[in-house]
Amino acid sequence: MKYTTNLQLKKPDYTDPADVQDFNDNMDTIDEKISSHEADIITPLYQNTVTTTNQINSIITEFCKQMKITKIEGLTVVNLLGTDGDCEDVGRWSQSNGTPSLDSSNKVIGSNSIKITSQTIGSCGVYLNIVSKSLDASKYYCVSAYLKNGNATNVYLMKYNGSNYTSLAGTTITDATKFNKVMYKFAGSENIQFLMVMLTSTASGQYAYVDGIMLEEITATQYADANFVPSPYVNGDYSVGESFTVIKTRGKNKLNLVQGSYGTSGNFVAYVKSLTHRDGVITAKPGTTYAVSLSSPLKYAVHEFDCNRNLLTTAVSWSASAVSSFTYTTGSNTRYIAIQFTIDDTTRMYAEDYQIQLEEGSVATAYEPCKEAYMKIPYPLRSVPSGTTDEITEGKWIKRIEKAALDGALSWSLFAHGTGFKRVVVSLSNIYGTSTSVLYKHNSKVLPVNGSGTTADSYMLFSNLDASFPNQLFITIPSADSGWADAYTPSVDELRAYFNGYKMYQLESGGSMTPYNGTGTKAWAKINQASPSVSGVDYSLTTCPTALCGNGYIPYRLYYQLATPVILEINQPNLVTFPTGDLVIESSSKSWVRPASITYQIAGSLKANIDEVMKGLSASRRLNHTYVVASRNFTSSIVIPNATDINIDSANVTVNTYGVYVAVIRATWGPNAISANRKAWILINGAGYDCSIVSAPDSYTEHFIVSVIGLAAGDKVGVRVWQNSGSSQPLAFANVTLCRVGDYVEMKEGD
Known part of the structure; x- marks a missing residue:
């Protein structure tokens, strides 16, 4: 009889008699030894769930350990202003002693900001009517915007609740060098009817700028959180994973350097590269001190960016001399930084020769290379206000939420006439029911549920098991929006034209756009256009349009829970944590949404x-x-x-x-x-x-x-x-x- 070296398992020779007990003894020994190390093999060192209000979450481990992402919960963010907040159309704004105009030289989002020029002395500005958004008195909201002063005393946000005008606390900006992001949280019970952008003027003709206005619903917890950070600006709605989004672990050194190119001043620079970003920025914490060390002295310049990766610093400011180390503290609105390094105006430098390290803290420690690991979020992860979300868990993408773009490509039918509205219907598929759905109108107004269809601007969604209307969506459309008079029955093509963004009217009525009642000439104008005539040009159509109107129009969107979720096996690689490292969420898009939460396990056996x-x-x-x-x-x-x-x-x-x-x-x-x-x-x-x-x-x-x-x-x-x-x-x-x-x-x- 022979025995194994470590566990002394029995190894019978060919000449030994076969004894079942020998095999049983071996199995018992193996079972005992494995069970004594079970925790090292399958039990994680710890499990943690992080909400992602913060883009960076610290992870401290003594060794490099294996991280398993066990769950990622989706999130959908909706700008209740629709595209009004992108400040690309002055026709959507009303005047309050201020004249709005587009300015392409000072902007944050898209191609323009809105420049507000005072018409008199005192408070002057422009405003948006948000009564049409039907904010819920029982819920909470946050409005955020980018403001930049010109030559006025200041610029700020103001609200009007039907009787009083009140400036919004914490939104006043005097800075004329750059756009500053401001925010104001409020309860729906404040009954805000007009959202105003005002400037304080000491003479007619003074000006300021506004861009990227976001109105989003938030939770009661977020409303009470003093550290709450508003979402990056989005046009309409946006969900996790709709852009190239990754979850990344990184080590002590946050810098991954690449060869640079000649800048506008002639300096040859090395700059930060990043896994997802194409503009050389790296994710950083706000209000945090970082230590930078180099193996040889270089001159440097630091740039700061906000959550939409808009530049917060106004110009390149190089250090007075070359240094081997320095510290830098980020601002309260900073979410990304970029650092440039240079020798002089002409000498080509190679970043890898300088062992540059950026680490959190005020004291530089021994150099180590940048260490990163990442996993991609491969599919959209959506959510609805009821709390139901898509998720990635244990190597599976679980799609619970469907997003339906309700445009003219669907097969709409007229169901009923009402006083001041029409009720239309369309068939969808795999619907769970109304309670786990939400419908946004083309202007991002949240429509209420009305099962009987007796009020305009409401909807009803029937499940796939409903006996009368399985998988049917009903919407009531106000005549003021559609341009169909009560006595008129629109055709299928005319229904589709409405959902493609067109309002019907009687051509002979001109700018008054009288609803079409069956007499006169049919005409259509874009819903998001104040008048069919702009600057003397007639934009009306006399042939029923068949394509989306464009002009920033976003169709109705329905988010609803699927009766049967879609489950797809996906490749979900494990990550590695690093000592004094962190967990970072990054995206290639300037407008993007972080997951609602991430749950991970740190394995105890990988050392x-x-x-x-x-x-x-x-x-x-x-x-x-x-x-x-x-x-x-x-x-x-x-x-x-x-x-x-x-x-x-x-x-x-x-x-x-x-x-x-x-x-x-x-x-x-x-x-x-x-x-x-x-x-x-x-x-x-x-x-x-x-x-x-x-x-x-x-x-x-x-x-x-x-x-x-x-x-x-x-x-x-x-x-x-x-x-x-x-x-x-x-x-x-x-x-x-x-x-x-x-x-x-x-x-x-x-x-």
Whole structure:
């Protein structure tokens, strides 16, 4: 009888009698030993759920540990002003001793801001009528806006509740150098009817600016939270994952540096690169001190950005001299920073030569390379006010919420006439019911539920199990909006024209736009246009329109819970935490939504020295590859020609030691609605080794390839991509990660 070295398990020889008890004894021994280490194997060190009011959440672990994201809850943010807040149309504003005009030189969102010029001395401004939004007296709201003074005394927000005018506390701005984001939280019971942007003028002709006005519903908890941060500006509605959004862990050093280019002043600079951002910014905490250290002195300039990545600092201000370290404290509105470094006006510099480190705190510590790991949120994660959300959990995308764009492409029917309105109906699918739905009108007004359909501007949604109206949506449309007189019966095409953004009227009535009653000439004008005649140009149509009207029009949107959720298996890689690191949420879009919450587990058994695992990488690459997950990234968008193999050379990794490696290749394409095939390969010394083929029906299609490969010293591992959409398409991101997992032993004949 022989025995194993560690557990002394019985190993009978061929000559020993077979005894079942020996096998039972072995199993008991194994069971006992495994159970004594069960916590190390399957029990997480801890589990935590973070709400994402803060974009950065600190994670402190002694070692690099495995993080498993167990749940991500979706969120939909709605700007109740619709597109009125983008400040691209002065026709939506009324005057209160102030003249509005578009200004393309001073702006935050889109192409213009609204410049307000005083008509007299004192309080002058413009206002939006928000009575039509039907705010709920039992709920809470937040209004935020970007304000910039010109040459007035100040600029501020004001409310009118039907009897009193009151300036909104904390919104007064005197700064004439940049836009400042202000906010005001209020209860619906305040009965705000007009939202006003006012300036204090000491002479006629003084001016100020406003842009990016956001009105959103918030919870009672957010209303009471002194540290609440309003959502980034969105036009209409936006959900988690509608842009390229990632959850990222990073280590002590927050800087991932790349080669720069000549700036406007002639300085050659190195600047921060980021996984998701194309403008060189990195996520930072507000009101926080950071220490920056360099291996050799350089001059520097710091720029700060708000939650929409709008520049808060007004101009490049270089340090007076080159330094080896400095500290910097961010402002209260700062959510991103960018740091530029330079030697002088002409000398080309290489960022990797300077071992630059940015860390939280006021004291610089020993340098370590930037270490990052990330996972992409691959699909939209939506929510409805009832609390039902989409989520990603345990490797599954669970879609509970459907978003239906209620435009003219749907098959609308007239159901009934009412006094001052029409009731229309359309068929949808897989509806759970009204209680877990919300309907936003084209102006983002939240419509109330009315099962009997007896009031205008209401809706009713019937479940898939309803005996009379399964999967039916009913909406009551005011005659004042549609332009259909009570006695008139609109055709199917005319119903569709309304949902495409057009109002019908009698052409002979001109600017008064009298509802069409069956006599005279039919005409249509855009709903979001105050008059069919603008600046003397007649914009009316006498042929029923069949396409969306444009002009910033957003159709009705219905969010509703699915009776049967869609469940899809997805690739959900684990992350790695780093000592003194943090968890960051980032997006490629300036207008985006953070998840409602993220739940993660930190495993207690992963204490491997990843530096040792990665020692096989060549010294020239080791700066970016000290850790498995801080691998070679190519993040600048590149255009890939049609039907052409393209090697992404900047993502190559060179191996320095013989061994067995796990190679992970990720490649992400930009948004494209063209149906096509896309391919990505792992390249070994320029030759394709393994291939991923995906179709391209949705935005940011991603390849993910994992292969175990034997590699020799000097081998290069890289990425090749290809697409056949018929035209050139953007590749947003490519990444190579290598992990040495063992020695490579060449098998000889006879072994």
